[in-house]
Amino acid sequence: MSKAKKISGFPEWLPEEKILENHLIDKAMSIYESHGFVPIETPAVELIETLTAKGVVDKEIYGLKRLAAEEEEESKLGLHFDLTVPFARYVATHFNDLVFPFKRYQLQKVWRGERPQKGRFREFYQFDADIVARDTLPMSSDAEVVTLLAKCLVAFKIGTPRIKLNNRKLLVGFLEGIGISSELLPKVVTVIDKLDKIGDKGVTKELDTLGVEKGAIDKVLAFTSEKIAAADFSQKIASLSLESDLAKAGASELEEVIALIPEDLLPFVEIHLQIARGLDYYSGTIVESEIVEFPEFGSVGSGGRYDDLVSQYLSKSVPGVGISLGISRLMELILDNKLLEIPAKSSAEVLLVVFDEENRSAVNTFAEELRKEGIATEVFFKSPKLGKQVDYANKKGIPYVVFLGDKKEVKNLSTGEQQEFSAVQDLKSVISA
Amino acid sequence: MSKAKKISGFPEWLPEEKILENHLIDKAMSIYESHGFVPIETPAVELIETLTAKGVVDKEIYGLKRLAAEEEEESKLGLHFDLTVPFARYVATHFNDLVFPFKRYQLQKVWRGERPQKGRFREFYQFDADIVARDTLPMSSDAEVVTLLAKCLVAFKIGTPRIKLNNRKLLVGFLEGIGISSELLPKVVTVIDKLDKIGDKGVTKELDTLGVEKGAIDKVLAFTSEKIAAADFSQKIASLSLESDLAKAGASELEEVIALIPEDLLPFVEIHLQIARGLDYYSGTIVESEIVEFPEFGSVGSGGRYDDLVSQYLSKSVPGVGISLGISRLMELILDNKLLEIPAKSSAEVLLVVFDEENRSAVNTFAEELRKEGIATEVFFKSPKLGKQVDYANKKGIPYVVFLGDKKEVKNLSTGEQQEFSAVQDLKSVISA
Numbered sequence: 001m002s003k004a005k006k007i008s009g010f011p012e013w014l015p016e017e018k019i020l021e022n023h024l025i026d027k028a029m030s031i032y033e034s035h036g037f038v039p040i041e042t043p044a045v046e047l048i049e050t051l052t053a054k055g056v057v058d059k060e061i062y063g064l065k066r067l068a069a070e071e072e073e074e075s076k077l078g079l080h081f082d083l084t085v086p087f088a089r090y091v092a093t094h095f096n097d098l099v100f101p102f103k104r105y106q107l108q109k110v111w112r113g114e115r116p117q118k119g120r121f122r123e124f125y126q127f128d129a130d131i132v133a134r135d136t137l138p139m140s141s142d143a144e145v146v147t148l149l150a151k152c153l154v155a156f157k158i159g160t161p162r163i164k165l166n167n168r169k170l171l172v173g174f175l176e177g178i179g180i181s182s183e184l185l186p187k188v189v190t191v192i193d194k195l196d197k198i199g200d201k202g203v204t205k206e207l208d209t210l211g212v213e214k215g216a217i218d219k220v221l222a223f224t225s226e227k228i229a230a231a232d233f234s235q236k237i238a239s240l241s242l243e244s245d246l247a248k249a250g251a252s253e254l255e256e257v258i259a260l261i262p263e264d265l266l267p268f269v270e271i272h273l274q275i276a277r278g279l280d281y282y283s284g285t286i287v288e289s290e291i292v293e294f295p296e297f298g299s300v301g302s303g304g305r306y307d308d309l310v311s312q313y314l315s316k317s318v319p320g321v322g323i324s325l326g327i328s329r330l331m332e333l334i335l336d337n338k339l340l341e342i343p344a345k346s347s348a349e350v351l352l353v354v355f356d357e358e359n360r361s362a363v364n365t366f367a368e369e370l371r372k373e374g375i376a377t378e379v380f381f382k383s384p385k386l387g388k389q390v391d392y393a394n395k396k397g398i399p400y401v402v403f404l405g406d407k408k409e410v411k412n413l414s415t416g417e418q419q420e421f422s423a424v425q426d427l428k429s430v431i432s433a
Numbered sequence: 434m435s436k437a438k439k440i441s442g443f444p445e446w447l448p449e450e451k452i453l454e455n456h457l458i459d460k461a462m463s464i465y466e467s468h469g470f471v472p473i474e475t476p477a478v479e480l481i482e483t484l485t486a487k488g489v490v491d492k493e494i495y496g497l498k499r500l501a502a503e504e505e506e507e508s509k510l511g512l513h514f515d516l517t518v519p520f521a522r523y524v525a526t527h528f529n530d531l532v533f534p535f536k537r538y539q540l541q542k543v544w545r546g547e548r549p550q551k552g553r554f555r556e557f558y559q560f561d562a563d564i565v566a567r568d569t570l571p572m573s574s575d576a577e578v579v580t581l582l583a584k585c586l587v588a589f590k591i592g593t594p595r596i597k598l599n600n601r602k603l604l605v606g607f608l609e610g611i612g613i614s615s616e617l618l619p620k621v622v623t624v625i626d627k628l629d630k631i632g633d634k635g636v637t638k639e640l641d642t643l644g645v646e647k648g649a650i651d652k653v654l655a656f657t658s659e660k661i662a663a664a665d666f667s668q669k670i671a672s673l674s675l676e677s678d679l680a681k682a683g684a685s686e687l688e689e690v691i692a693l694i695p696e697d698l699l700p701f702v703e704i705h706l707q708i709a710r711g712l713d714y715y716s717g718t719i720v721e722s723e724i725v726e727f728p729e730f731g732s733v734g735s736g737g738r739y740d741d742l743v744s745q746y747l748s749k750s751v752p753g754v755g756i757s758l759g760i761s762r763l764m765e766l767i768l769d770n771k772l773l774e775i776p777a778k779s780s781a782e783v784l785l786v787v788f789d790e791e792n793r794s795a796v797n798t799f800a801e802e803l804r805k806e807g808i809a810t811e812v813f814f815k816s817p818k819l820g821k822q823v824d825y826a827n828k829k830g831i832p833y834v835v836f837l838g839d840k841k842e843v844k845n846l847s848t849g850e851q852q853e854f855s856a857v858q859d860l861k862s863v864i865s866a
């Protein structure tokens with residue numbers, strides 16, 4: 001068995017678990033499509049210069065090298081580590097063939113060359129929805145993608161979603177306003193973003209190490225300590241008497257986004273003034289999310305506004321905003337905590353028993369009639385004793401077994417009830433009853 | 434633009450082309466599921482020792498290396514080059530959690546580090562369906578996967594499928610029977626497999642170079658020259674008076690498979706005694722396929738029986754058989770020859786016009802009502818002049834535009850007809866009319 005062990009950090013599900021994952025994917029996809037989003041797919045690889053264009057730490061990237069390549073052949077291709085950078089490159093590549101605003105969804109694996117640990121996969125699914133436009137993109141688009149994220153988390157029925165919103169301009173403007181230097185700013189933002197993990201004490205210690213003054217640290221902690229319900233944001237922000245124009249602009253953007261989130265989803269939205277997200281292409285709206293019942297588990301979907309990412313590949317202004325569902329992380333949460341029922345091990349509704357091999361062609365013909373009626377049907381692959389065939393249906397969770405003998409009979413495996421039927425339509429009504 | 438060029442050999446579709454690809458995938462998936470197959474997915478990477486276990490040429494494999502890795506850190510992981518080897522490894526890994534016969538489908542990208550050329554991608558989609566069982570797997574399973582391949586190619590409606598069947602035992606037995614040494618045999622098989630590409634002349638030349646005698650070459654060409662209709666196979670094989678037991682066993686397996694293919698699909702099936710497939714894990718049934726109208730294009734789906742692949746990773750006998758649809762190759766064929774209509778650039782059925790930003794929340798609320806009725810709805814992201822918003826719907830192929838002014842009106846963009854409606858249900862009946 002040692003030859004076939006799983007590789008750490010690369011999740012692999014059993015078939016019934018994969019069916020469950022597909023249910024999540026289908027739900028999110030139908031929500032994305034109900035808003036007019038269309039699918040795209042990019043290669044798993046990009047040029048390494050594309051992946052590292054925005055100063056992303058390259059130790060997380062897997063480079064590709066043909067096994068038979070010469071030693072000196074340098075690797076130019078790397079596996080993508082998210083779907084936002086490839087999407088931005090895609091928009092630049094196909095700019096003249098796209099209609100803007102361009103609203104796309106994208107479901108693909110991404111790879112990160114990290115040391116595997118709980119909740120840190122090296123290969124995982126992301127399911128993104130983004131909107132990009134030429135020149136300007138209004139806050140209605142930020143509100144739409146945040147709405148998509150909230151809708152998906154509600155639809156999954158795995159707990160209470162908490163959507164954490166912020167705006168990078170608001171945070172950065174505030175920090176500038178209290179005198180943080182532009183040189184220190186990115187590091188300070190990174191520390192503040194860790195508040196939920198390391199607490200006030202941790203933030204104080206790290207900011208102190210960076211050389212931030214005690215008075216400024218206190219202001220930071222006062223600013224970031226409160227979680228604000230979305231409905232209270234306008235009042236709260238007025239009370240802060242922001243002076244920085246950048247901070248005011250960020251607050252105003254955030255108000256616009258909040259105003260456009262549907263009423264039934266608004267109770268799930270909170271403003272968390274400390275969140276900033278690690279990836280440095282975000283320039284405005286920032287969103288993260290978690291399941292309230294599992295706060296330790298961390299983020300299950302996130303995203304934000306990136307005004308300058310596409311323009312790195314194209315000398316045009318193409319602002320964008322998007323969210324990314326962490327499908328593999330959600331699966332880990334769901335499986336570890338048994339949050340959803342695991343589906344059957346087979347997609348078949350009916351197993352047709354084969355009495356002997358002479359019959360097989362006739363049984364196959366009947367199976368085709370059922371499939372034409374939309375009933376997924378399996379024909380047992382051998383013809384052992386009937387008990388063995390019924391056993392198989394039980395083990396796979398196939399709900400009905402059909403015997404095509406002198407009499408035609410169908411057995412409901414959950415009730416044990418067995419009854420005769422005459423034609424396909426009869427059988428269909430038994431099954432759909 | 435040069436920063437965003439496509440990487441040769443890595444296909445990337447426009448959104449409307451990706452929608453078309455998804456249609457193909459959905460058709461194949463619903464056929465696979467109608468036979469009771471379930472999905473699995475394996476990581477993109479396997480241990481290189483797993484990938485090379487059956488002596489596959491390793492120059493086709495992309496190895497992975499973290500960009501930040503130490504020079505001496507050896508790459509142990511490689512991208513899979515097909516889905517059969519990962520599937521066999523998966524069965525070994527999860528052996529105790531699977532119910533046999535195990536019937537799975539698997540849609541994933543595969544990667545080959547080849548020099549890109551027409552029809553040779555370095556990244557492409559395969560969509561596989563396989564059956565594995567413990568100890569023995571009857572020919573009913575070979576017939577089922579061949580049936581799936583034929584059904585899919587018929588369902589795609591892109592031309593007349595030609596399913597080419599053979600059995601490796603039949604070919605190898607025949608060659609042994611005419612005195613080809615076991616040492617020469619694999620090379621001779623490889624040459625014969627190229628018959629369609631290099632013709633009788635090419636085969637003669639290459640077999641001669643290998644040292645095969647003139648008399649044997651003539652026998653080979655006589656054996657492989659004829660394409661046999663499936664319905665004529667039994668008669669034909671009798672006339673060949675095979676003497677080798679192995680060849681007889683292969684012929685008999687092939688007869689069993691043919692006998693179990695549904696009548697309506699049998700006319701698409703031909704026996705091609707020369708096909709062998711490059712991958713050396715195949716041990717019995719061999720299948721390839723093409724579209725009759727595009728013979729030069731080559732194979733669009735293929736597969737076969739592998740009796741010993743799983744047992745490499747597990748000390749148990751787990752024979753398997755499967756087929757693989759070349760989804761990316763099919764897409765290339767379809768797009769190059771315009772075989773299917775390209776879908777609209779949007780998934781939305783309705784665009785809701787926004788007169789001014791004051792209205793947006795109300796328009797959003799109406800959009801939600803439509804979505805709840807299953808109508809995919811986009812709300813225009815800004816509020817420019819109406820003509821601009823209608824233009825956008827036209828360019829994206831959104832069929833209906835709705836104006837929520839003093840009167841509620843819907844415009845059918847293909848007929849130009851505009852009419853009033855009162856409630857959502859009214860609108861729904863206009864759209865579904």
